[in-house]
Amino acid sequence: xxxxxxxxxxxxxxxxxxxxxxxxxxxxxxxxxxxxxxxxxxxxxxxxxxxxxxxxxxxxxxxxxxxxxxxxxxxxxxxxxxxxxxxxxxxxxxxxxxxxxxxxxxxxxxxxxxxxxxxxxxxxxxxxxxxxxxxxxxxxxxxxxxxxxxxxxxxxxxxxxxxxxxxxxxxxxxxxxxxxxxxxxxxxxxxxxxxxxxxxxxxxxxxxxxxxxxxxxxxxxxxxxxxxxxxxxxxxxxxxxxxxxxxxxxxxxxxxxxxxxxxxxxxxxxxxxxxxxxxxxxxxxxxxxxxxxxxxxxxxxxxxxxxxxxxxxxxxxxxxxxxxxxxxxxxxxxxxxxxxxxxxxxxxxxxxxxxxxxxxxxxxxxxxxxxxxxxxxxxxxxxxxxxxxxxxxxxxx
Ligand SMILES: Cc1ncc(COP(=O)(O)O)c(C=O)c1O
Numbered sequence: 001x002x003x004x005x006x007x008x009x010x011x012x013x014x015x016x017x018x019x020x021x022x023x024x025x026x027x028x029x030x031x032x033x034x035x036x037x038x039x040x041x042x043x044x045x046x047x048x049x050x051x052x053x054x055x056x057x058x059x060x061x062x063x064x065x066x067x068x069x070x071x072x073x074x075x076x077x078x079x080x081x082x083x084x085x086x087x088x089x090x091x092x093x094x095x096x097x098x099x100x101x102x103x104x105x106x107x108x109x110x111x112x113x114x115x116x117x118x119x120x121x122x123x124x125x126x127x128x129x130x131x132x133x134x135x136x137x138x139x140x141x142x143x144x145x146x147x148x149x150x151x152x153x154x155x156x157x158x159x160x161x162x163x164x165x166x167x168x169x170x171x172x173x174x175x176x177x178x179x180x181x182x183x184x185x186x187x188x189x190x191x192x193x194x195x196x197x198x199x200x201x202x203x204x205x206x207x208x209x210x211x212x213x214x215x216x217x218x219x220x221x222x223x224x225x226x227x228x229x230x231x232x233x234x235x236x237x238x239x240x241x242x243x244x245x246x247x248x249x250x251x252x253x254x255x256x257x258x259x260x261x262x263x264x265x266x267x268x269x270x271x272x273x274x275x276x277x278x279x280x281x282x283x284x285x286x287x288x289x290x291x292x293x294x295x296x297x298x299x300x301x302x303x304x305x306x307x308x309x310x311x312x313x314x315x316x317x318x319x320x321x322x323x324x325x326x327x328x329x330x331x332x333x334x335x336x337x338x339x340x341x342x343x344x345x346x347x348x349x350x351x352x353x354x355x356x357x358x359x360x361x362x363x364x365x366x367x368x369x370x371x372x373x374x375x376x377x378x379x380x381x382x383x384x385x386x387x388x389x390x391x392x393x394x395x396x397x
Pocket of ligand 1: 254
């Protein structure tokens with residue numbers, strides 16, 4: 001087609017438009033037509049930026065089919081606490097959506113402070129922990145600054161810092177499933193501004209212990225360490241206590257995993273009051289919408305609900321790992337709500353499972369994870385259904 005692809009079909013429009021935009025194709029948006037010759041060019045750092053690849057967005061826009069199993073994005077597979085729905089209904093019933101949300105999110109931050117055992121001044125809330133990572137990057141990273149990422153890991157942070165023109169170094173250890181403190185320390189230099197450490201790591205489950213994290217903090221002079229604890233509720237390990245002694249530490253956490261609120265977007269940061277003040281200078285004050293604030297506070301008011309889910313996931317994870325190993329699979333267990341399978345042909349397995357309505361994530365393009373497929377662990381029932389789907393595939397191949 002002259003001038004490139006013209007995208008019109010509704011469910012695919014968003015994804016195709018994004019793809020087209022990143023590949024320089026022409027996109028129809030309503031009646032206006034943009035072409036590369038008249039379009040504004042992005043900043044240099046953005047022109048070469050590789051986007052973060054999430055799961056298939058189109059499929060997620062569709063209503064959920066009765067029996068599909070979404071084990072591809074490490075969400076909770078059950079709804080949040082009933083208290084969340086009660087409080088949301090009360091807010092919606094009041095009709096008061098015309099007011100902006102509380103920019104200080106005080107009610108939510110007070111609960112978070114109690115939950116995390118830190119002062120309120122050390123808590124900052126965001127529109128998901130992704131947004132927290134973005135804000136930390138924008139607050140501290142400038143063009144050409146050096147940023148270390150403990151790879152292979154969750155890839156969004158790389159996008160945020162590369163978009164700012166930072167010099168990103170992916171630090172790979174000899175074994176992606178074990179901490180490599182010595183290797184990381186060797187890479188820290190006078191120019192290191194930020195270090196990103198996902199703990200436990202998505203997708204390898206690698207877990208750094210507190211003395212190792214403390215070694216990194218000691219070695220970092222004039223820089224900041226981000227410990228991404230999106231899976232904290234499952235691992236039970238947190239670096240937050242180190243804030244008693246170190247103020248160049250940022251812990252990011254999420255309501256998207258154990259709390260079951262991925263659809264509403266809420267995350268938070270635990271950091272020193274000094275760093276919190278700096279983040280608040282850059283942060284959008286209206287960042288966390290009213291419903292997300294209310295729902296997250298309600299979820300914290302029903303901790304037995306989230307604790308019961310975490311217990312269920314741990315039990316299900318143990319069952320899944322044992323069962324898959326008994327069936328001859330090469331399984332890597334993690335302290336989070338996912339496991340990795342090493343298989344001969346990851347794309348084929350993912351496609352065949354998808355045909356059965358089971359979504360898992362191919363991670364085999366990541367460095368050191370050549371044969372790996374990631375599977376979210378939900379309830380025991382979810383795991384049984386997953387194993388049943390694998391058994392169907394085995395029977396038919
Ligand atoms: C390590 C890690 N950090 C952050 C996120 C994003 O969390 P949120 O939904 O709070 O933005 C994810 C989501 O998969 C993740 O795995």
